[in-house]
Amino acid sequence: MRLSDTLYLSIKTVSSYRTRSLLIVLAMALGVAAVVILTALGDGARRYVTNKFSSIGTNLIIVIPGRAETAGGFPGAVLGQTPRDLTLEDANALAHLPQVRRYAPLNIGVAELVAASRLREVTVLGSTAELLPVRHMELAQGRFLTRGTGHGAQILLGAKLAREFFPQGNVIGQRVRLGDRRFLVSGVLKFQGESMGFNTDEIVIIPIDYAQALFNTSSLFRILVEARSRNDIVFTKEAIFDILKQRHDGEEDITVITQDAVLATFDRILRALTLGVAGIAAISLAVAGILVMNVMLVAVSQRTSEIGLLKAIGAPSADIHHLFLVEALLLSLTGGVLGFILGQFGSLLIRLAFPLLPAWPPTWASLAGVTIAFVTGLLASLLPAERAARLNPVQALSAK
Amino acid sequence: MIYLSGITRLFQMGDQEVRALSGINLKIASGEYVSIMGPSGSGKSTLLNIIGLLDRPDLGRYELDGIDVTSLSEIEQACVRRKKIGFVFQSFHLVPRLTAAENIELPLILNGISPTNRKSIVEEALLKFDLSNRAQHRPAEMSGGQRQRTAIARATILRPTAILADEPTGNIDHRNGTEVMALLERLHHTGTTLIVVTHDRELGARADRHIAMRDGEIVMDDISERPNEIE
Numbered sequence: 001m002r003l004s005d006t007l008y009l010s011i012k013t014v015s016s017y018r019t020r021s022l023l024i025v026l027a028m029a030l031g032v033a034a035v036v037i038l039t040a041l042g043d044g045a046r047r048y049v050t051n052k053f054s055s056i057g058t059n060l061i062i063v064i065p066g067r068a069e070t071a072g073g074f075p076g077a078v079l080g081q082t083p084r085d086l087t088l089e090d091a092n093a094l095a096h097l098p099q100v101r102r103y104a105p106l107n108i109g110v111a112e113l114v115a116a117s118r119l120r121e122v123t124v125l126g127s128t129a130e131l132l133p134v135r136h137m138e139l140a141q142g143r144f145l146t147r148g149t150g151h152g153a154q155i156l157l158g159a160k161l162a163r164e165f166f167p168q169g170n171v172i173g174q175r176v177r178l179g180d181r182r183f184l185v186s187g188v189l190k191f192q193g194e195s196m197g198f199n200t201d202e203i204v205i206i207p208i209d210y211a212q213a214l215f216n217t218s219s220l221f222r223i224l225v226e227a228r229s230r231n232d233i234v235f236t237k238e239a240i241f242d243i244l245k246q247r248h249d250g251e252e253d254i255t256v257i258t259q260d261a262v263l264a265t266f267d268r269i270l271r272a273l274t275l276g277v278a279g280i281a282a283i284s285l286a287v288a289g290i291l292v293m294n295v296m297l298v299a300v301s302q303r304t305s306e307i308g309l310l311k312a313i314g315a316p317s318a319d320i321h322h323l324f325l326v327e328a329l330l331l332s333l334t335g336g337v338l339g340f341i342l343g344q345f346g347s348l349l350i351r352l353a354f355p356l357l358p359a360w361p362p363t364w365a366s367l368a369g370v371t372i373a374f375v376t377g378l379l380a381s382l383l384p385a386e387r388a389a390r391l392n393p394v395q396a397l398s399a400k
Numbered sequence: 401m402i403y404l405s406g407i408t409r410l411f412q413m414g415d416q417e418v419r420a421l422s423g424i425n426l427k428i429a430s431g432e433y434v435s436i437m438g439p440s441g442s443g444k445s446t447l448l449n450i451i452g453l454l455d456r457p458d459l460g461r462y463e464l465d466g467i468d469v470t471s472l473s474e475i476e477q478a479c480v481r482r483k484k485i486g487f488v489f490q491s492f493h494l495v496p497r498l499t500a501a502e503n504i505e506l507p508l509i510l511n512g513i514s515p516t517n518r519k520s521i522v523e524e525a526l527l528k529f530d531l532s533n534r535a536q537h538r539p540a541e542m543s544g545g546q547r548q549r550t551a552i553a554r555a556t557i558l559r560p561t562a563i564l565a566d567e568p569t570g571n572i573d574h575r576n577g578t579e580v581m582a583l584l585e586r587l588h589h590t591g592t593t594l595i596v597v598t599h600d601r602e603l604g605a606r607a608d609r610h611i612a613m614r615d616g617e618i619v620m621d622d623i624s625e626r627p628n629e630i631e
């Protein structure tokens with residue numbers, strides 16, 4: 001028998017048992033669609049988180065005072081001394097490293113912002129002009145902190161604060177008071193939302209020396225360093241350790257986090273999560289496979305006398321085997337393809353409903369879904385097809 | 401040429417052994433018209449199934465057109481069945497999902513004949529068996545006579561050398577039965593061997609040679625009444 005004829009006869013059979021075929025196709029389709037949609041969700045979440053994380057900077061290295069001991073407690077505590085502070089001088093020392101593209105020392109505190117007869121507490125960031133590129137911040141209007149020394153008492157307002165204090169809009173050049181000092185608004189940050197734990201729309205940014213004076217401190221909250229390239233990150237991290245250790249009398253009392261490492265961790269966790277939900281969805285595919293097997297077994301016993309007839313008119317066992325195999329494959333493959341389409345459509349709906357979530361089904365999941373549908377269909381039909389082919393023709397003919 | 405010697409077929413029924421056929425010796429020349437009669441359970445169908453290679457004997461030798469077919473593999477037997485044997489059953493055995501034309505087409509499909517060639521062959525057969533106006537009907541939409549004509553058309557579409565009919569008129573009324581027999585006889589007249597198993601004395605009598613069976617044995621074969629025909 002020709003392959004095209006096997007296909008032709010199988011299609012005829014599948015289309016004549018309409019309800020049965022529809023149910024199997026649906027079961028397979030739902031299984032595949034579940035794999036596609038759930039992995040789209042998982043991968044969407046992964047992308048969302050990693051995008052958020054990489055949006056805070058590129059090749060970012062964060063230096064934090066104090067040593068985070070994995071074993072618990074830090075040596076300073078054991079030795080009865082507090083860890084040494086990070087200072088502006090420490091930050092400036094990093095500038096000489098060839099792998100460092102730019103760096104921004106960071107101070108943080110809370111102060112009262114007074115302007116236009118309004119008053120509220122705000123989070124204050126003290127930094128330098130480099131903070132803008134290092135942290136991928138954007139301005140809505142005006143200018144950022146001026147480069148170098150000798151700058152005036154500049155202040156940048158978060159988007160929401162600017163609107164709150166100056167609803168009329170003319171913000172640039174306005175005088176504000178922060179704590180007991182006067183500042184001149186030089187710019188407004190672009191609306192950005194929550195990022196890295198605080199809402200940048202409700203902060204103000206002032207030059208680092210003003211911040212240190214305001215909070216009466218010489219220490220830094222953090223130093224943000226941008227390496228020249230991704231490959232430089234590990235080396236830069238080592239170099240930062242070396243320099244600061246040297247500056248801190250051989251004491252390793254800092255912690256260096258690379259954005260890369262954090263990103264990789266998140267990526268790993270969310271990838272595992274995606275795989276997990278894909279696995280759960282794949283179970284429904286296996287269930288659909290069992291359904292196919294059951295339906296094909298029923299088909300064999302239902303069509304026993306027909307199988308006997310085919311043998312009587314000279315069909316070899318192989319032809320009968322192929323007929324049942326192709327029939328099951330047709331059903332599961334149709335289900336797989338339909339499920340793929342349903343899955344793509346479902347993911348589209350999710351993306352429309354939650355525009356922030358890039359819920360694109362990963363290619364591997366779509367391929368795996370359709371492939372698993374095909375393979376379970378194949379496996380599930382092996383036994384029924386074998387049983388059909390093995391039937392004794394005389395007994396098959398006398399079956400009713 | 402069908403040549404059976406010492407054909408024995410045993411069935412195990414629980415701890416009991418049923419001898420469906422015991423030591424059958426039979427020779428049927430090409431182009432003969434033979435009827436096989438006998439009480440129920442005498443082994444007629446079993447004999448026909450062995451002749452048609454649907455069943456294998458437990459003992460004995462079977463030569464079809466000079467070839468020992470009992471030793472052939474399953475695939476080879478299917479091939480012989482496809483090329484040389486046309487089965488006609490009491491219950492027609494039409495595929496209910498397929499139309500008359502599609503049922504008739506089945507052996508052509510199994511034989512790997514191209515769709516274009518199939519179409520003309522099927523059309524010719526429909527015409528020959530007076531089924532042209534039933535071509536697109538499914539078995540459920542046809543009368544018993546039409547169904548059996550369709551089954552005969554399917555059995556003979558590849559021009560087999562032997563037609564094996566197991567009570568071909570058992571499920572249809574007398575008038576249609578006579579018509580079906582006439583159809584089979586017409587095929588016999590073109591040179592096909594025709595072996596008919598029947599309970600109907602009148603129909604059985606129409607054959608040129610009459611075989612009677614009882615308890616798995618041939619108890620009467622009127623070829624033995626014509627000794628000059630035995631070589």
Ligand SMILES: Nc1ncnc2c1ncn2[C@@H]1O[C@H](COP(=O)(O)OP(=O)(O)OP(=O)(O)O)[C@@H](O)[C@H]1O
Nearest residue numbers: 411412413418420439440441442443444445446447
């Ligand atoms: N598959 C089987 N298993 C057990 N016994 C069988 C089987 N097939 C046939 N027999 C037995 O073999 C004997 C002959 O059966 P067979 O069908 O050849 O009879 P028959 O002459 O065709 O009868 P009928 O006129 O009723 O069709 C019977 O006793 C039957 O019970």
Ligand SMILES: [Mg+2]
Nearest residue numbers: 444445446566
């Ligand atoms: Mg019988």
